[in-house]
Amino acid sequence: MWWYVGKRLLQTIPVILGATFIIYALVFLRPGDPIAGLFGEKPVNEGVKEQIEAQYNLDKPFLVQWLLFLKGAVTLDFGNSYTGRPVIDLVSQAFPVTITLALMALAIEMVLGIVAGTIAGLRRGGLFDSTMLVTSLIVIAVPIFVFGFVLQLIFGVKLGWVDPTVGGDWSVSKLILPAFVLGLVSFAYVLRLTRTSVAENLSTDHVRTARAKGLTQRQVVKNHVLRNSLIPVVTFLGVDLGALMAGAVVTESIFNIPGVGNLAYNAIKRGENPTVVSVVTIMVLVYVLASLLVDLLYAWLDPRIRYA
């Protein structure tokens, strides 16, 4: 088990190295002088420019810059943004909001998706099943920001149940509507996955055996159908955490949430390269760790899987 965890952690190293390299190359090889913008309309002072370039390692070859970034990142030192603030400060302010938002979205999509998917799968072809299928198709087909605006209009503006926007002083209760919007598309996928998986498992031999033993429907579903059906769902949810963090770019801009997505988006627009690279690196880390967690959850869900 621990040997497996160690092996998997080692395997993530090339992924993280490669991913940071690609983002670093994309961001820093783009034409244009990031320093020139700092001077605004004033003439560029060559001495100051050289000093700033040295401070941000821009005078060194590209590969050296990347290695220096990695060296700092290991100790969570992501350098300074071009406005002089340490990137880690910006990130540590924004990160808690987004991870809360993403985890809330994950919880919402998981609970709603698995419950609705199980009911739909058990009564395949019924009214509930058909309604849920149509709902999930619509949710997938309509861009998420359309739902965002409509729900914001209905619950925030017209009904006044929630604050339409979140703003600087965020709280968990303010994030409920944004988290619902963020988790909506994944809810549809979880629902469809669970439904198919439950329906498939219902006709397996071990479920027939469980019924023959005289177990109640409830026990059969809980212990024999669901546990097997959840394996593909867990895979999806694990990969989805990373996707939710990235999808937060849209949700955060609709509801004005000061999270990582907003930070990344503004940094990309302003050419704040150190911030962009750091945020993407952190998102890659979240994705990689979440997939590792999923692999370990497998062993718990499916005792046939053993990690030697």
Added chain:
Amino acid sequence: MPEIAIRPGQERFVAPLEETPLQDVDSVDLSAAPESQWKEAWKRLRKSPLFWISGTLLVIIAIVVAFPGLFTSADPSYENLSDSLAPAREGHPLGFTQQGGDVWARTLYGARASVAVGVFATLFVTVVGVVTGAIAGFFGGWVDSLISRLSDIFFSIPLLLAAIVVISIINNIWPERQFWGSVFVVVGALALFAWPQITRQMRGAVLSVKSLEFVDAATAIGASRWKNLVRHIVPNAMAPVIVTATITLGVFIVAEATLSFLGLGLPRSSVVSWGNDIAAAQVLVRSGQHLEVMFVPATALAITVLAFILLGDAVREAFDPKARKK
């Protein structure tokens, strides 16, 4: 129902070859030659109502994409501020946008850009994914390791963020793009980080197909490695990829709209697209007025995406009839 060969003394139930587990069969249809997976899938597809519904929708969409002028005489790029949010009138059945453009004409002409992004991004991703996935699965060894690690790397970077970075960079280098330039920038940005999904799927499918008996049979009658791969393995491993590709096409169309919402999709100045029109109408929705200006392009987009998703579902069922029967 094809003619079924019944051996002497055998009067029990005889099931058709397809869709029946082996142990339930007493004898099989010997008269018909075995058909390829593709022919069988097409036979089932023809009977699927889902296929005909989505197919009809897609034909209509294709006609709109090719000849938007058939359905309107208004110029989609003509905007007159004195018509801002004006109600419907003769020749303009759905009223006007905030900028004074014709909603109906813009929605018809907007199909081209949105569908083009979806189709070309999917083509690119499928070709790259099938080639790399087939090579990795078939040859194994260091080629497999290299391709798998590369796809891990590209898969770990969030698609939307990566696309935003790529497009914002290209905006700096190449700000003045015309229609096809803009479309291919979005296609490239989306496709660059989306191919690993197809690669992984193709690799898995090739791995499971390459150990099947008919591959050994082909080798036995003297097929070369390459011929085996191209003629026998790839066609039999394509089914899951085709399904994913159809659904991915819809996802790309939604992604283009999302990028436009963030102001990094197709430039509003040179391209009429659904994403742009939906994004431009967001101000109206915030104030709760003239929701129809967003509703029309959003519905057109949703119907198109739905058509592709339903087609994907129909194709999935055609290749895997067991899934539907259960």
